[in-house]
Amino acid sequence: MKKKLSQLGAGALALCALTNDALAQYTGGENQPKLLGQSLLASVIFAALGMVLVFVAVKVFDKATPRIDIQKELLNNNIAVAIITSAVVIGVSIIVAASIM
Numbered sequence: 001m002k003k004k005l006s007q008l009g010a011g012a013l014a015l016c017a018l019t020n021d022a023l024a025q026y027t028g029g030e031n032q033p034k035l036l037g038q039s040l041l042a043s044v045i046f047a048a049l050g051m052v053l054v055f056v057a058v059k060v061f062d063k064a065t066p067r068i069d070i071q072k073e074l075l076n077n078n079i080a081v082a083i084i085t086s087a088v089v090i091g092v093s094i095i096v097a098a099s100i101m
Helices: 002-025 036-064 070-075 079-100
Strands: none
Touching: 036 079, 070 079
């Protein structure tokens, strides 16, 4: 247990050192917002866009599986449908997050 904790601590320390070096070399780019308000507005816009895209993806998934009534199955505590639906939501969320970055 102590060996795992010491390895974890050493890994975290190495990660912090690499992160500090990377941040020290970063000079900014053209897309760097200049004001806090711009950053907050961009975050709100991207969050809303991401939620809309996830909602659309769930609706498309619902239309793509006409033999399964997802809402009815979720109300009946069907765990398999819940897992598949959550996989769709997480997958689309990862894709949206990667495209926003």
